[in-house]
Each structure stands twice: as C-alpha cells, then as structure tokens.
Amino acid sequence: MKRFFSLLAALATFALPASAQQEEIVAGLSQNAVQITATFVGSEILIFGAVKRDAPAPIGDLGVTVVVEGPSKPITVRRKAKRMGIWVNADSVEVEAAPSFYAIATSAPFDEIISPELNRARDISIPESIRILESEETTDTENFAEAVIRIRSKAGLYMINEGAVNMNEDTLFNTRIELPANLTEGDYRARIYLTRGGELVAEHSASIDVSKVGLERWLYNLAHQQAFLYGLMSLAIAIAAGWGASAFFRVFLRS
Structure with a gap:
C-alpha cells in the first residue's frame, strides 16, 4: 500500500508540468525581415497571436508581455568630471553586453504581470538586459547602467509601453x-511571455533579420572590407564637392 501511494505521488509530480502547459502561445509577426536602405526612416512590426487552451482558462488575470531585442554588444561608458575648469573623462565602466535596441509592450503595468523572480530569470526588463563587468575601482555600476538606458531612451532605442498590448477576451492579443531609423543591423529577437499572477505560463520567440541593402550595404562592405579604396573615394568626393562649390560661387559672384 505504501508503494502504491508513492507511485501515485510520482505520477502526480510528472503530471504537473503538463497541467502547467495547458495554455500555449500561437503568434505571428507582420514582417520577419527589415531592410535598411538609404531612405530608411524607420519601420513598424505588428505582433499578434492567440492563447491556445486544452481546457477552460484557469482563475486569475492573464498578462501578456512582448519584448523585441536587438543584438547585444560591449560598450565603454565614461563619466565626465571637471578638473581645473575643464571637463575630462574620469571614471569608466566596461559594459559586457547592452542591447542595441530594446522595446517592451505589456497588457498591464509591468510589475503587476511580471514577478521579480521571473524578471531576473528571463532578463525581461531593460535593466536586467544590461551586463556590467564588476570593477574594484568603480562601485556605483548602477549609475552607469542608468546612463546607458537614459542615453538610448532619448535616441528612441530603449522603450517600455505599458498597456500597449491589446487583449480580446483573454484569448487574442496584438501590439x-x-x-x-537609427537601427543597428543584426539578428533581432521577439519574445512573448504569458503570465498569471506574475508567474510564467507560456513563452514564445521569433527572429527578425535587420540588414542593410542596396547602396547602404555596398558602402558598408566597402568601408569594412576595402578601407583604402573607401578612403580614396571619400577624398575624391570631398575634393569634387569643394571644387564644385567654389566654381558655383565664382559664377554666382560674377553675375
């Protein structure tokens, strides 16, 4: 009898993940590729989906969080200080990884649908997505992380829009x-989190390719693969532009 109850407990333990996954995300994107051309002024991605259920919806408010993240790269953040009346670079911190672009859209206030534990486990919020190398010389690394967020938020590269995910009967959603326009090319990732009471119910991810095409791609490849030729071409264009402007003003002044 004791072994029978032990077997029932084991079966119940294995059955828990299945019940936890009774809700799934079925989602799509309006575009999976963004092309950066010479006339690129920005774009927009529509992310939409539905909650697939194998049973009636559990009790509790449903939350949807959508994250679109650009490629992460290391950067150096410097702090300026006034020395003898001159502003110079003082302390610096090496940021191991900071997303080039980060956008969050939620169906409700972020703190209400994402628990602190889930946020840390999945690196969902903007501060959690930034990795700073610890240094003995600099202890206030949080201030440097806030500086990165502040600068990139002003540039339109970091954003959080609470309530921007539209929900319909706790089943359909879109944002x-x-x-x-100042996107960095690379592999972008769209992540969708479905939560109840701040705890994760289901998640989904998709990739977005952002790349330069046409003249932008040709100039980029030339600058990185044929730097000498790119320099000569830039010099020739500068000389031609200077000569053309000089000739124009000579004719204009004579008339």
Missing part, C-alpha cells in the same frame, strides 16, 4: 513595435 505594434516602432523601429527607429
């Missing part, structure tokens, strides 16, 4: 993510 729009604005992509600015």
Whole structure:
C-alpha cells in the first residue's frame, strides 16, 4: 500500500508540468525581415497571436508581455568630471553586453504581470538586459547602467509601453513595435511571455533579420572590407564637392 501511494505521488509530480502547459502561445509577426536602405526612416512590426487552451482558462488575470531585442554588444561608458575648469573623462565602466535596441509592450503595468523572480530569470526588463563587468575601482555600476538606458531612451532605442498590448477576451492579443531609423543591423529577437499572477505560463520567440541593402550595404562592405579604396573615394568626393562649390560661387559672384 505504501508503494502504491508513492507511485501515485510520482505520477502526480510528472503530471504537473503538463497541467502547467495547458495554455500555449500561437503568434505571428507582420514582417520577419527589415531592410535598411538609404531612405530608411524607420519601420513598424505588428505582433499578434492567440492563447491556445486544452481546457477552460484557469482563475486569475492573464498578462501578456512582448519584448523585441536587438543584438547585444560591449560598450565603454565614461563619466565626465571637471578638473581645473575643464571637463575630462574620469571614471569608466566596461559594459559586457547592452542591447542595441530594446522595446517592451505589456497588457498591464509591468510589475503587476511580471514577478521579480521571473524578471531576473528571463532578463525581461531593460535593466536586467544590461551586463556590467564588476570593477574594484568603480562601485556605483548602477549609475552607469542608468546612463546607458537614459542615453538610448532619448535616441528612441530603449522603450517600455505599458498597456500597449491589446487583449480580446483573454484569448487574442496584438501590439505594434516602432523601429527607429537609427537601427543597428543584426539578428533581432521577439519574445512573448504569458503570465498569471506574475508567474510564467507560456513563452514564445521569433527572429527578425535587420540588414542593410542596396547602396547602404555596398558602402558598408566597402568601408569594412576595402578601407583604402573607401578612403580614396571619400577624398575624391570631398575634393569634387569643394571644387564644385567654389566654381558655383565664382559664377554666382560674377553675375
């Protein structure tokens, strides 16, 4: 009898993950590729989906969080200080990884649908997405992380829009993510989190390819692969532009 109850307990333990996954995300994107051209002024991605259920919806408010994240790269953040009446670079911190673009859209206030534990486990919020190398010389690394967020938020690269995810009967959802003109090319990722009471119910991810095309791609490849030729071309264009402007003003002044 004791072994029978032990077997029932084991079966119940294995059955828990299945019940926890009775809600799934079925989602799509309006575009999976963004092309950066010479006339690129930004774009917009519509992210939409539905909650697939194998049973009636559990009790509790449903929350949807959508994250679109650009490629992460290391950067150096410097703090300026006034020395003898001159502003110079003082302390600096090496940021191991900071997303080039980060946008969050939620169906409700962030703190209400994402628990602190889930936020840390999945690196959902903007501060959690930034990795700073610890240094003995600099102890206030949080201030440097806030500086990165502040600068990139002003540039339209970091944003959080609470309540921007539209929900319909706790089943259908959609939101729009604005992509600015100053995007960095690379592999972007869209993540969707379904939560109840701040705890994770289901998640879904999709990739977005952002790349330069046309003249932008040709100039980028030339600058990085044929730097000498790119320099000569830039010099020739500068000389031609200077000569053309000089000739124009000579003719204009004579008339």
